[in-house]
Amino acid sequence: MARVKLENVGLTYHTEAGEVTALRDVNLTVQDQEFVAIVGQSGCGKSTLLSLVSGLLKPTQGLVKIDGVTVQGTSKRVGYMLQQDYLFEWRTILDNALLGLEIGREKTQERVEEVKEMLKAYGLGGFEHYYPSQLSGGMRQRVALIRTLATKPDILLLDEPFSALDYQNRLSVGEEVVKILRERKKTVLMVTHDIPEAVSMANRVVVMTPRPGTIRSIHSIKMCDEGLTPLQTREVPEFRQYFGAIWKELNADAK
Amino acid sequence: MPNENYSAEHLAYLRSLRLKALLVRGTQLLLLVGIFVLWEVAASRGWINAFISSQPTRIWAAVVRLAKEGELWRHLGWTVYETVLGFSIGTAVGIAVAILLWWSAFFSKVMDPYIVVLNSVPKVALGPIFVVWLGTTITAVVAMAIAVSIIVAIMMMHTGFKEVDPNLIKLVRTFGGTKGQVLRKVIIPASVPTMIAALKVNVGLSLVGTIVGEFLASKAGLGYLIIYGGQVFNMSLVMASVLMLLVVSVILYYAVTLLEQRVMRGRA
Numbered sequence: 001m002a003r004v005k006l007e008n009v010g011l012t013y014h015t016e017a018g019e020v021t022a023l024r025d026v027n028l029t030v031q032d033q034e035f036v037a038i039v040g041q042s043g044c045g046k047s048t049l050l051s052l053v054s055g056l057l058k059p060t061q062g063l064v065k066i067d068g069v070t071v072q073g074t075s076k077r078v079g080y081m082l083q084q085d086y087l088f089e090w091r092t093i094l095d096n097a098l099l100g101l102e103i104g105r106e107k108t109q110e111r112v113e114e115v116k117e118m119l120k121a122y123g124l125g126g127f128e129h130y131y132p133s134q135l136s137g138g139m140r141q142r143v144a145l146i147r148t149l150a151t152k153p154d155i156l157l158l159d160e161p162f163s164a165l166d167y168q169n170r171l172s173v174g175e176e177v178v179k180i181l182r183e184r185k186k187t188v189l190m191v192t193h194d195i196p197e198a199v200s201m202a203n204r205v206v207v208m209t210p211r212p213g214t215i216r217s218i219h220s221i222k223m224c225d226e227g228l229t230p231l232q233t234r235e236v237p238e239f240r241q242y243f244g245a246i247w248k249e250l251n252a253d254a255k
Numbered sequence: 256m257p258n259e260n261y262s263a264e265h266l267a268y269l270r271s272l273r274l275k276a277l278l279v280r281g282t283q284l285l286l287l288v289g290i291f292v293l294w295e296v297a298a299s300r301g302w303i304n305a306f307i308s309s310q311p312t313r314i315w316a317a318v319v320r321l322a323k324e325g326e327l328w329r330h331l332g333w334t335v336y337e338t339v340l341g342f343s344i345g346t347a348v349g350i351a352v353a354i355l356l357w358w359s360a361f362f363s364k365v366m367d368p369y370i371v372v373l374n375s376v377p378k379v380a381l382g383p384i385f386v387v388w389l390g391t392t393i394t395a396v397v398a399m400a401i402a403v404s405i406i407v408a409i410m411m412m413h414t415g416f417k418e419v420d421p422n423l424i425k426l427v428r429t430f431g432g433t434k435g436q437v438l439r440k441v442i443i444p445a446s447v448p449t450m451i452a453a454l455k456v457n458v459g460l461s462l463v464g465t466i467v468g469e470f471l472a473s474k475a476g477l478g479y480l481i482i483y484g485g486q487v488f489n490m491s492l493v494m495a496s497v498l499m500l501l502v503v504s505v506i507l508y509y510a511v512t513l514l515e516q517r518v519m520r521g522r523a
Contacts, residue, residue, distance in 0.1 A: 054429055073431075080429035086422050090444045103430040103440065151430065 003067060003155060003187045004030040004053055010061035010212075011048055021212035022048045026062070028206065028215060030155075035181070035188040035224060037198035039246060040208030041253065046191040049213070050157045053189060054080050066155065076104060079153030084164040085144035087132035093143055094119065094128040100151040111150070118146045122180070138169045145177055149184070156181065158190035162197065174201065175230050195250070199242045200230035207249050216249060309490040317495040330496075333476040334465055335503060337393060341400020342461035346454060348401070349408025356409070357416040357442065358434070374410060378402045379467045386472045396468030396476070403464030404457045411456065415449025416442050451515045458507045466500070477503070 010024040022045040030036050038046045051057040052064050055074040064071045066078070079100075087096045097115050101107040119125060122142050132140055141161070148156065161177070162170040178201050181188055192198050198205045205219045221242060223233040233239060261269070291311045297303045298310030305313070321327040356363040381402055389395040423441045432440065469478025477496045484492030 056425070056428060074429060076431070080426075082422055082426060082429075084422070086420070086426050088423065088441070088444065090447065099427075099440070100430040103427060103432045103436055 001032045002029045003032045003034070004028075004189065005065040005068075006049075006053075006062065007065065008062035009049075009052060009059045009064060011045070011052065011057065012060045023052075023059075023214065024061070024212045025214050028218075030187060030189055033185050033187055034204065035178070035190070035202045036204050036206060037190045037192060037202035038206045038208060039192060039195055039198045039250065040213060041210050041250065042193065044208045044210050045213030046208055047159050050080070050159050050189065050191055053155075054078050054157055076151055077153055078155045078157060079148040079151060080157045081144060081148050081159065081161045083160045085132075085137075085140040087140055087143055087147075089132055092129050092131060093124060093135070096132065096143055097146045097150055099147055104151060106151070115146065115150050118149065119143075122146060122176075136169075137165050138173045141165060141169075141173050142176070145180065149180075153186070155187045155189070158188060160192050160194075161190070163192075163194075170197070171231065178230050195243055195246050196234065196239075197230075199239060199246070200233040205242070205246060207246055210253050216253070219246060306488075307490060309494045313491040314494045314498065317489075317491040318499070321495070327499075330476055330480050331499060331503065333393075333473070334462075334469065334478065334500070335507075337396045337400060337468070337476065338458075338461050338465045338503075338507065341397045341464055342404065342454075342458055344397070345401040345404040345461060346408055346457055349405050349453070349457075350412055350450070352405075352409045353412035353416060354438065356413045358438070363413070370406065370410065374406045378406075378464070382467055382471045385468070389472075391472040391474070393473075395472040396465055399468030399471075400461040400464035403467070404460040407460060408453050408457050411449060411453040412446065415446045415453075418449075419445045447518055451511070451518065454511045454514070455508065458511050459504065462500075462504055462507065 006026050006028045009026040011022045013020055013022060026049065028036075038049065040046045048057065052059050053066075053071065055064075055071045055078070066075070087093075088099070091099070094116065097119060098107055098112065101111050101115070116128065119128060122145075124139060124142060124146070127135065127139070132143070135143070141164075144161075162174050165173055174197065190198070190201065195205075199221055201224065202221055203224045205221060207216045207219070208214065209216045219242060221233075223236055223238065228236070294308070295311045298305040298308060318327065321330070356366060379399075382399055385395040385398045385402070389398060419442055423445060424437050427437050427441055465476070466478035466481070469476040470482050473479045477500045480496040481493050481500075484490065484496060
């Protein structure tokens with residue numbers, strides 16, 4: 001079943017210096033519970049693509065559909081994780097995790113309990129009343145994930161969610177996040193410029209061309225379909241082949 | 256806290272740190288005492304004219320006399336009252352205008368040259384206007400205090416609002432947050448440190464405005480005492496008032512610092 005569908009999507013924006021076509025002719029379908037990673041050079045419009053799916057931006061051409069309905073604005077069905085955790089330093093961990101519910105005016109006793117349970121389940125029990133500055137980078141990123149999951153979205157948009165972490169944490173937090181998202185049967189659209197990260201996590205990797213960004217190729221990754229975790233995927237021989245093929249494509253565009 | 260687990264070397268290091276801090280404090284105190292002693296000796300030996308320069312014992316006598324007459328607290332009270340009033344109104348209106356400027360890019364662009372010009376005008380020059388419009392009343396003094404502090408309050412707050420990380424705003428918008436929610440959940444709480452910084456600057460500026468206001472339009476307050484003392488050539492009264500003004504400004508600044516410590520608890 002198609003969850004997210006982009007039909008001939010393009011985005012042109014205007015500045016005083018001129019008009020810039022960020023995206024053109026993007027056609028992509030993301031199936032239910034699929035994990036799709038988008039790789040491309042900086043400035044190829046991959047983050048813009050997420051903003052279009054989230055409803056923060058409107059396409060200037062084409063249509064963005066979720067479950068067949070054209071996106072008109074932000075929706076509770078879609079959760080968005082940004083490049084850093086962006087926890088509010090003045091709020092406790094619990095209050096940070098409740099931000100989305102508070103904004104959507106859904107902060108009922110029941111939902112608060114659910115969030116508390118999630119904090120406990122993901123190793124943050126007992127930290128509810130701490131402030132973000134007292135937590136490690138990996139823990140903060142988990143809080144950000146819980147904040148996103150708290151509003152119960154079906155579709156998650158991840159915008160380089162591990163780029164602010166150091167290498168060690170990037171792998172272990174990535175492993176955890178993928179496990180959580182699979183358990184909860186989420187449909188995921190992730191943007192990254194880290195090819196190994198994309199190959200290790202996704203069912204399909206979308207390679208984008210430089211600006212104006214459009215889809216160059218789509219690679220189906222069999223390891224994810226077989227249920228391997230990101231760390232296990234990095235161990236199999238085919239991992240290098242996928243990496244090599246995608247790297248060559250990106251490198252060809254870089255010239 | 257001394258800890259028995261520390262090595263002898265570390266304890267010696269901590270001792271040297273404390274010693275250095277003590278030395279700084281001691282020298283500061285010595286400098287202050289030295290100035291007053293030198294002043295006193297120079298005046299009583301006739302090296303300087305005590306009628307013009309006054310001297311610490313005479314200043315102290317003036318303070319004691321004012322206190323006995325009950326005038327001390329009246330004047331101090333007026334100045335503190337006017338300053339706090341001017342400071343509170345100036346800050347509150349400043350924040351409100353800054354919010355309007357943040358809310359509407361159009362309004363902000365329209366107001367920009369006016370704010371720049373108003374900021375560069377020496378506000379004390381407006382004093383006589385306030386006196387004519389509002390009379391020699393407390394209102395004129397408070398108006399002066401507000402005039403001196405409000406533009407800086409607006410500019411500091413508006414800059415602070417604009418410097419809030421746009422990603423925090425984007426985060427609220429991804430949850431479907433409205434502009435009002437962005438203001439309440441992000442802009443205001445994220446700007447608390449800026450607000451404290453603005454308060455610190457404003458408390459000093461409001462005091463400047465109050466004293467100038469009292470010079471022009473008052474029958475009470477430290478500014479009035481200073482002008483009055485100068486007119487009757489009572490330099491001890493002038494000096495005593497200036498010293499009390501010093502104390503007032505330190506206390507007001509310290510009050511803001513206390514507020515800062517309370518509000519900033521738990522923040523990084």
